Amino acid sequence: MAAQIILLRGINVGGHRKFSMAEQREMMHALGYEQVTVHLQTGNIVLADPGTPPEETVRAIEDRVAADLGFRVSAMVRTREELAAVVAANPYPRATAEPKTLHVAFLSDAPADPAPLDALDVTSFAPDQFRLIGREIYLWCPNGVGRSKLAGKIDGMRLGVTVTSRNWNTVTRLLALADSA
Structure with a gap:
């Protein structure tokens, strides 16, 4: 199955902008993403490709983090092929x-x-x-x-x-x- 890799910038660094692995996983599931794996706590997320353009995935994640956690975080997406x-x-x-x-x-x-x-x-x-x-x-x-x-x-x-x-x-x-x- 195709995957998207999400890279969050600047979370859990020096005790700031805390966003635990469990919270990352739960938020991705709440956004409707499936087969979510979080690697380390620094914002590395692999999920089944939702079939949406990466820009839409970025926007959905950034908006949800801001709404739920009260801070802005930048996200980047690479497809499995792009990461390869x-x-x-x-x-x-x-x-x-x-x-x-x-x-x-x-x-x-x-x-x-x-x-x-x-x-x-x-x-x-x-x-x-x-x-x-x-x-x-x-x-x-x-x-x-x-x-x-x-x-x-x-x-x-x-x-x-x-x-x-x-x-x-x-x-x-x-x-x-x-x-x-």
């Missing part, structure tokens, strides 16, 4: 041996102006590297993302789109969950 393409397009295949060093920043849309990314002198951030491919930024930080100046720089950029990141373990686990949905 993200995994297949990984420009840093050797990084998968240390999956915590590889992150994918999911963008709500491709940046209309990628100039801020193009202007980065990546040699000054070595050994860290990044690559923008479509609606994703792949970020490889061999010494860890927590120590990466490049990760902080990219995270703070104003690209005109919403961004939420996941490590490679989470990305591949979400694809496996979508495949089993």
Whole structure:
């Protein structure tokens, strides 16, 4: 069965915007979604494709979170096929041996102006590297993302789109969950 993968931005981070896994699951069921699986508590949800365009799924979830929890949260949707393409397009295949060093920043849309990314002198951030491919930024930080100046720089950029990141373990686990949905 086809699946949609929902990525919520900025929940359960630092004790703010609390939204438990159980609440996430219950809300998805209340919205009429089926075969709901929540992975970790940071807003990773896999559900049976409801047959609606991803934009409608995003709108329904964002509106319901605001109504029920009293705060706005950004959601992004990738279909199972789109997430499989993200995994297949990984420009840093050797990084998968240390999956915590590889992150994918999911963008709500491709940046209309990628100039801020193009202007980065990546040699000054070595050994860290990044690559923008479509609606994703792949970020490889061999010494860890927590120590990466490049990760902080990219995270703070104003690209005109919403961004939420996941490590490679989470990305591949979400694809496996979508495949089993």
